[in-house]
Amino acid sequence: MIQFENVSLGYGEKVIVRDINIEIPDGKTLVILGGSGSGKSTLLKGVLGLLHCMTGRIVVNGAVVDSLSQNELLSYRQRIGMVFQEGALFDSLTVGENVGFWLWEHTDMTDAEIEERVRLLLSFVGLIETINLYPGELSGGMKRRVAIARAMAPQDPMVMLYDEPTTGLDPFTSKSICDLIRQVQKEFAASSLVVTHDLQDAFRVGDFFTFVKDGSLVVTGDRNVISESSDPFVRTFLAV
Numbered sequence: 001m002i003q004f005e006n007v008s009l010g011y012g013e014k015v016i017v018r019d020i021n022i023e024i025p026d027g028k029t030l031v032i033l034g035g036s037g038s039g040k041s042t043l044l045k046g047v048l049g050l051l052h053c054m055t056g057r058i059v060v061n062g063a064v065v066d067s068l069s070q071n072e073l074l075s076y077r078q079r080i081g082m083v084f085q086e087g088a089l090f091d092s093l094t095v096g097e098n099v100g101f102w103l104w105e106h107t108d109m110t111d112a113e114i115e116e117r118v119r120l121l122l123s124f125v126g127l128i129e130t131i132n133l134y135p136g137e138l139s140g141g142m143k144r145r146v147a148i149a150r151a152m153a154p155q156d157p158m159v160m161l162y163d164e165p166t167t168g169l170d171p172f173t174s175k176s177i178c179d180l181i182r183q184v185q186k187e188f189a190a191s192s193l194v195v196t197h198d199l200q201d202a203f204r205v206g207d208f209f210t211f212v213k214d215g216s217l218v219v220t221g222d223r224n225v226i227s228e229s230s231d232p233f234v235r236t237f238l239a240v
């Protein structure tokens with residue numbers, strides 16, 4: 001469960017998002033929509049503990065993120081699966097090494113155990129045959145799949161965060177990534193936060209939706225609430 005309680009976040013003195021109150025129960029996905037530069041990724045940074053709240057607090061499975069010690073923050077982050085914009089894979093490592101990287105760095109699993117988990121994760125995302133390829137040899141959609149496999153490498157992630165997982169992909173590939181995100185949600189029952197510009201993809205992956213405008217949330221609710229909203233900003237998104 002992720003809870004934002006009266007959260008304001010920003011950089012230096014500059015407030016980017018203010019008075020955010022949202023709750024994402026276990027097994028549910030909240031999609032954050034909004035224009036470029038509205039602060040969507042800033043909200044993810046708050047959950048990762050990369051930014052301190054200027055006001056309020058973010059609570060994840062009972063832990064107040066800003067109150068965690070350095071060591072606690074490290075183990076907390078190990079239970080968060082993060083899929084970065086464009087996948088952000090290491091180009092000099094093979095697909096298998098990318099997926100296994102976190103396990104080599106943060107666990108005492110043997111090489112054989114890591115290889116078994118890497119194979120399992122790559123099979124889950126439908127890319128076992130790419131295990132020895134380099135990211136440069138993959139299509140955009142394949143890179144996103146590998147990034148999702150890598151984000152799932154920690155056993156049992158409690159939270160999955162996706163920063164624009166479908167940006168730049170064709171509609172068919174986008175749909176397959178959305179299907180995969182749903183599949184991950186079913187498999188792990190994690191709370192998920194997805195940031196996107198794309199309303200169609202949002203409806204594919206989300207249970208709840210929220211819109212950021214001028215640093216505040218304008219409307220939050222399920223698909224019916226969003227579809228019936230009379231808020232002009234939301235109507236513009238629906239019309240596109």
Ligand SMILES: Nc1ncnc2c1ncn2[C@@H]1O[C@H](COP(=O)(O)OP(=O)(O)OP(=O)(O)O)[C@@H](O)[C@H]1O
Pocket residue numbers: 011016034035036037038039040041042043
């Ligand atoms: N490290 C930083 N230092 C100062 N300002 C920043 C920093 N990172 C982001 N910002 C500013 O915060 C605002 C929100 O950025 P953020 O990346 O959260 O927006 P976004 O909604 O995710 O945008 P996009 O959809 O384009 O990725 C922007 O005005 C940006 O310039």
